[in-house]
Amino acid sequence: MEKHLICIMCPMGCNLTVKEENGEISVTGNGCNRGVVFAKEELTCPKRIVTTSVKTKNGVKACKTTAPIPKNLMFDCVKEIEKLRLKDAKFGQIIIKNVLGTGADVIVTANE
Amino acid sequence: MVTDVVVIGGGPAGMSAALSASRTGAKVTLVERDEVLGGILNQCIHNGFGLHFFHEELTGPEFAYRFRKMVEGDKNIKVLTSTLVTKIEDKKVEFMGKNGVQEIAAKAVVLAMGCRERTAGNISLCGTRPAGIVTAGVAQKMVNIDGKMVGKDIVILGSGDIGLIMARRLTLEGAKVHAVFEINSTSSGLRRNIMQCLEDFDIPLFFNTTIFEVVGKDRVEGVFYGQVDENFRPIESTRKFLKCDTVVLSVGLVPEMYIAPNATICKTTGGAVVNEFYQTDKEWLFSCGNILHVHDLVDNVAIEAEQAGEFAGLFTLGKLPEHSKTLFVQAGEGVSYVLPYSLFEGQGKVTLKLRLKEKVVRKTLVAKCGANILGKKFILAGVPGEMMSFEIEKNGATDKIVVGIE
Numbered sequence: 001m002e003k004h005l006i007c008i009m010c011p012m013g014c015n016l017t018v019k020e021e022n023g024e025i026s027v028t029g030n031g032c033n034r035g036v037v038f039a040k041e042e043l044t045c046p047k048r049i050v051t052t053s054v055k056t057k058n059g060v061k062a063c064k065t066t067a068p069i070p071k072n073l074m075f076d077c078v079k080e081i082e083k084l085r086l087k088d089a090k091f092g093q094i095i096i097k098n099v100l101g102t103g104a105d106v107i108v109t110a111n112e
Numbered sequence: 113m114v115t116d117v118v119v120i121g122g123g124p125a126g127m128s129a130a131l132s133a134s135r136t137g138a139k140v141t142l143v144e145r146d147e148v149l150g151g152i153l154n155q156c157i158h159n160g161f162g163l164h165f166f167h168e169e170l171t172g173p174e175f176a177y178r179f180r181k182m183v184e185g186d187k188n189i190k191v192l193t194s195t196l197v198t199k200i201e202d203k204k205v206e207f208m209g210k211n212g213v214q215e216i217a218a219k220a221v222v223l224a225m226g227c228r229e230r231t232a233g234n235i236s237l238c239g240t241r242p243a244g245i246v247t248a249g250v251a252q253k254m255v256n257i258d259g260k261m262v263g264k265d266i267v268i269l270g271s272g273d274i275g276l277i278m279a280r281r282l283t284l285e286g287a288k289v290h291a292v293f294e295i296n297s298t299s300s301g302l303r304r305n306i307m308q309c310l311e312d313f314d315i316p317l318f319f320n321t322t323i324f325e326v327v328g329k330d331r332v333e334g335v336f337y338g339q340v341d342e343n344f345r346p347i348e349s350t351r352k353f354l355k356c357d358t359v360v361l362s363v364g365l366v367p368e369m370y371i372a373p374n375a376t377i378c379k380t381t382g383g384a385v386v387n388e389f390y391q392t393d394k395e396w397l398f399s400c401g402n403i404l405h406v407h408d409l410v411d412n413v414a415i416e417a418e419q420a421g422e423f424a425g426l427f428t429l430g431k432l433p434e435h436s437k438t439l440f441v442q443a444g445e446g447v448s449y450v451l452p453y454s455l456f457e458g459q460g461k462v463t464l465k466l467r468l469k470e471k472v473v474r475k476t477l478v479a480k481c482g483a484n485i486l487g488k489k490f491i492l493a494g495v496p497g498e499m500m501s502f503e504i505e506k507n508g509a510t511d512k513i514v515v516g517i518e
Contacts, residue, residue, distance in 0.1 A: 006307045010163045013303035015493070048308065051158045051171055052284055053256055060259035062157035062173050071312065078284050091177055109157065111150045111173040111180060 005042055009034040018043060046071040052078050054095060054108070056086045061112075063095060067104040076100055113216040115141040115190070116428040118205045119224055119421070120197050120371075123151020125401025126224035127179040128414040129421030133222070134188040136425030141216055142189055143207055145196045149183060150176030151226060152249070153410065155256045158277050160304075164411035175410060200373050203396050219428035220396045223372055223384070224417060227365040227402040229274075235363050237269075239326030239335075248274035248362040252281070261285060263358030267335055268292040269323050271299040271306070273408065275362020280309035282360075289315045290356055293337055295322040295344055298471050300364070300497035302408060323359065324351060332357050367403045380449040381405040387454045388462060389432060390420035398424045405451055405465070408499050416465075439481070439509050444516025446472060448496065455506060455513065464502045466515060471495045475517045477502055481509040491517075 001021075007014040007030060016029045018039045027039040041047060047068035053060040069077060077099055084095060089108045096106040117133045119126045122144025130142040148154065153161070156172030163169055166178065183189055195209035205216045229247040237245075246254070246262055252274060254260045266287050268275045271294040279289045292310060297319050299306055310317055318337075324346050325336040338350035367383040369375075375384040375392040383404040384392040390400050400420035401413045426432045437457040441464065443450045450466040464479070472494045479486040479502065487504030494500060502515065 006303045008304040008308045010160075010169075010304075013307075015303075048312070049159045049169075050284075052281075053157065053259065055259065060256070062171065062256060064157070064159060064171055074284065109171045109173045109177075111148065111154050111177040 003043065005039055007031075007035045007038050009038050048074060050074050050077045051109075052081055054081050054084050054086060054089065054106075056089050061086070061089045061108050061110040063089075063106050063108050063110075065099060065102070065104040065106055067102075069099065069102040069104050073100050073102065077102075077106075081106060113141070113214065115139050115216055115218050117141070117220045117222060117421075117424050118143065118216055118218040119222040119424075120200070120205070121151065121224035121226060121401075121403070122146070122149040122191070122193065123224065123226050123401070124153055124175070124179065124410050124413050125226065125403070125417040126151070126222070127176075127183050128417035129222045129224055129398075129400055129424065130189050131179075131182055131186060132418040132421035133425035134186050136422055136429060136431070138188070138220075138425035138428045140189045140425075141192065141218070142183065143192045143195050143197055143205070145194070147194050149180045149191065149193065155249070155253045156277070157256045158281070161410050164409070165414050172410070179414075197371055200371065200397075218396075220398060220424040222417075222420060222424050223369075223392075223397065223399040223403050224401050225368045225371065225403045227406050228368045229361070230364045230366060232361060234366075235361070237326060237361075238324060240328055242326070242328035242331050242333075244328065244332035244358045245326065246358065246360055248272070248278045248360050251278050251360050255281060255285060261287065262360070263287060263332075263356075265290060265356040266358045266360055267323070267337075267354060267356045268360045268362060270294065270362035270364070271301050271317060272362040272364060273301040273305055275360060276301045276305040276309040278360055278362070279315050280313060283313045283315070287358075289313070290354060291315070291337075292317045293321045293323060294319050295340055296320070298495050298497065302498065322346070326359060327353075332359055335359060365402065365406045367406065369403060372399075372403075373397065375399070378405075378449060378453065380443075381451075385453045386451070387438070388452045388456060389423040389427070390416075390452070391423070391427075396427070398427075405449070408497070412465075412499065412501075437510075439506075439511060439513055441513045441515065444514040446470070446475075446517035447477075447515055450515045455509070457506070457510065459507050460505075461503055462506050464504060464515060466500050466502060467498075468494050468496050468500070468517070472517055477515065478518045479504040479513055479515045481511055481513050484508050486513060 116138035
């Protein structure tokens with residue numbers, strides 16, 4: 001099996017070719033080792049960092065997951081964040097610990 | 113008020129330029145029209161920033177936060193927020209702020225005001241002008257800063273990065289993004305954004321396709337769209353209707369030069385013409401970041417502005433290297449522009465920045481002075497949407513330098 005992917009680990013966007021033979025995954029076209037990690041994960045369990053906003057008393061504040069979470073949980077993660085109404089939100093503050101059991105926290109990223 | 117360097121614009125370019133100018137020993141005043149430093153980064157809540165500059169993946173507001181803390185911790189930099197520059201003339205900057213209209217006399221001015229989005233008017237979008245036509249950046253501000261949705265059924269015109277980012281953002285917020293139309297045959301956005309913003313959410317991207325006409329009286333009701341020929345003219349036989357309530361425009365950015373003094377402008381970039389010290393044709397006026405030429409990555413903006421700020425600082429202290437003979441740099445075959453527009457004769461390496469005219473595969477970029485080759489770079493795959501840097505050797509150049517594809 002051969003698959004073509006674009007690496008999303010950095011803005012370089014390397015064109016990756018991933019081959020799977022006898023359970024062995026090989027990656028070519030990567031500019032650095034993060035491309036190999038990305039390609040292997042993309043075939044087994046694709047993950048993404050989720051960035052969205054959380055409601056506060058006066059409006060909304062930007063937030064993100066501290067690590068990539070499984071792609072199929074992105075919408076559920078946004079729903080979890082939508083349930084919150086924060087009184088106050090400081091830069092870097094954890095607003096959900098271990099969101100959906102993924103191991104990633106959700107933190108406030110707004111520049112204030 | 114008196115200072116050495118006035119930096120106009122408190123986004124990534126302005127903050128970076130202010131910090132490096134201050135490091136030279138110059139006194140700096142940084143002027144920002146918004147209440148908080150950070151510029152457009154504050155609304156770019158997605159990740160992917162900082163990998164080159166901070167060696168860490170950050171979101172826009174986090175990138176801005178780090179810079180803001182450095183600026184606020186620098187005693188040589190005076191920050192004026194909620195302050196709008198109204199005039200720049202003969203090293204004097206007039207502004208309107210908390211204490212009314214005032215003026216600062218400076219020894220150098222750095223333009224770092226970034227760029228503006230092209231609007232429906234700029235691209236002569238046909239049809240009516242109901243509510244629901246917004247630029248991608250405005251949509252981004254509404255959703256990420258004001259917490260308001262722009263619509264439910266979205267069509268995006270143009271595949272620039274902000275448009276792609278907004279396709280994902282609006283989808284996560286519960287809207288249905290029906291399609292992205294791109295009039296060109298390639299996207300001007302980064303490849304990774306096409307993958308993680310469109311493919312991840314099964315949003316179709318149509319090339320050589322545009323909106324023929326917007327329909328709707330009070331609110332957008334839909335668009336007629338279809339394919340274009342090689343001269344970008346609509347092919348009427350391909351005309352189709354798509355129901356939607358919102359049209360998001362991501363159709364390019366233009367340097368925000370309207371406040372700048374009469375500096376010579378490059379027709380391709382829309383920014384000032386600068387030499388290798390980022391000086392415009394007025395030696396006290398410097399330019400960097402998106403007001404000079406539109407970048408793809410904030411990291412590149414920060415790096416460029418860091419250099420420009422340092423040169424501006426050195427200039428005010430009389431420490432800028434002597435100007436030797438000017439060597440003009442010209443965009444040759446397949447290259448739309450090269451920056452800087454001129455170098456000074458001398459030794460050493462210099463990094464040029466350029467954009468290609470069209471997609472190239474397995475070609476070589478060459479910088480030449482007459483028959484003398486100053487640098488070569490192999491391009492595996494290059495597109496106009498991605499800015500390239502190209503290191504060349506100045507040594508041996510005595511006249512005009514031409515950079516082109518061979």
